[in-house]
Amino acid sequence: MLTADDVLRARFTATKFRDGYDQDEVDDLLDRVARTLRAREGGEPTTDPVTVAEIDAARFSVRRFTEGYDEVQVDALLTEVRATLVAPAVARPAAAPAPGSGAASGGAPGDVPGLLPSKPSSGWRRLFGR
Template structure:
């Protein structure tokens, strides 16, 4: 399981000359992930919580000649997020 704080402090290897994910799009999506996990951890409602399928189907624009985030690292984090949200749903926190 991954916590909201861990997602908030996650750092990804930057890419410049290889394909990466658009940093702003990833950061904006991770803000929603953090809000969802905080809701599950504390019970504070902060908008509409993300569902596991929304996380697993998230798509981001790619970059090649400007800095982006390493795709494998972002995908791995999102995989952990899906498992965590599913866990919280099973226990009734979401």
């Protein structure tokens, strides 16, 4: 799953003597993708979100003998973007547990950091390990 930061950090090889996608067109779409993902990450609405249909229909002008972006690299990123948009939105991770609670402070065996602690078991279960 990509995050907005992943999209913003993406870099592509510049082409000059072979076909490449128009850099401005790619950058404009990826800026919208980053805004869309940032809104999803925060659970907030956004104006003009990018849809899966837009990713599927994305076509960029091809540049020859001027700098463009490597087509294969851009297409690979857009494939990842599409997979991220299709997947259900994932909310931001919950805040760290308060000191003195949960697995970090010796919670029940089997507790996993970031998840709710398991329900306390009865004395018989603790005694017999069931």
